[in-house]
Amino acid sequence: MRHVDVYRAIADRTRRAILDELVDRSGQSLFEICGRLTMKHGISSSRQAISQHLEVLEAAGLVRTRREGRSKLHWFVGAPLKAIGQRWPDSTDEDTSHSTEEDIEK
Amino acid sequence: MRITLAGAFVDDQQKALRFYTETLGFRVKHNIPLGEHSWITVVSEEAPEGTEFLLEPAAHPAVGPFRKALVEDGIPYTSFAVDDVEAEHERLVAKGVRFVQPPTDLGTVITAVFDDTCGNLIQIMEEKAQP
Numbered sequence: 644m645r646h647v648d649v650y651r652a653i654a655d656r657t658r659r660a661i662l663d664e665l666v667d668r669s670g671q672s673l674f675e676i677c678g679r680l681t682m683k684h685g686i687s688s689s690r691q692a693i694s695q696h697l698e699v700l701e702a703a704g705l706v707r708t709r710r711e712g713r714s715k716l717h718w719f720v721g722a723p724l725k726a727i728g729q730r731w732p733d734s735t736d737e738d739t740s741h742s743t744e745e746d747i748e749k
Numbered sequence: 750m751r752i753t754l755a756g757a758f759v760d761d762q763q764k765a766l767r768f769y770t771e772t773l774g775f776r777v778k779h780n781i782p783l784g785e786h787s788w789i790t791v792v793s794e795e796a797p798e799g800t801e802f803l804l805e806p807a808a809h810p811a812v813g814p815f816r817k818a819l820v821e822d823g824i825p826y827t828s829f830a831v832d833d834v835e836a837e838h839e840r841l842v843a844k845g846v847r848f849v850q851p852p853t854d855l856g857t858v859i860t861a862v863f864d865d866t867c868g869n870l871i872q873i874m875e876e877k878a879q880p
Contacts, residue, residue, distance in 0.1 A: 675853065678855060714849055
């Protein structure tokens with residue numbers, strides 16, 4: 644599979660919502676992910692579109708899939724995001740009051 | 750026009766009959782031998798005169814790939830209504846039923862998905878009371 648840049652992978656609101664839902668519960672099928680996106684996030688993309696988003700996340704190393712029984716389930720993998728946090732630690736500016744975690748767009 | 754019959758393809762009709770009656774708790778409505786297979790329908794104890802659910806043989810060659818693709822993506826073949834998904838989940842897990850999706854609150858509904866051991870995923874759904 645081709646490699647996808649982690650920054651590109653999380654530069655999309657739907658893909659970030661998918662990661663949020665996989666953090667909420669590990670090991671989801673495509674059907675469950677689509678249901679959560681529709682009902683909880685108002686994202687009504689087609690199943691095929693969500694499947695393609697999952698492929699991008701998997702190629703960026705943020706999602707892993709495994710077969711359980713005859714179903715294909717998806718897991719969140721946080722390591723690539725942790726690496727970003729290590730590359731850019733909290734702040735090099737002593738005055739950080741003007742920027743909070745709330746500023747991060749969902 | 751009325752909808753009186755729904756159903757699912759099942760790998761083994763006798764095994765399915767046991768699962769849908771003994772495990773899920775439905776009641777046999779018809780069990781009519783028709784040569785190699787049978788016309789088997791079950792109904793809900795709560796609505797014995799209601800819609801019948803047909804346990805249809807999965808013998809047609811198109812059924813295999815069709816259901817395989819649905820199960821791979823976790824897509825339930827059909828959905829049954831329950832009053833309390835949590836309680837049904839607990840009851841069925843105690844009977845050895847495997848859930849691919851535990852009870853999940855989706856805002857207006859709570860759903861869960863289990864394996865019917867006959868080749869299908871089945872969803873149970875509870876409509877939440879609106880405040």
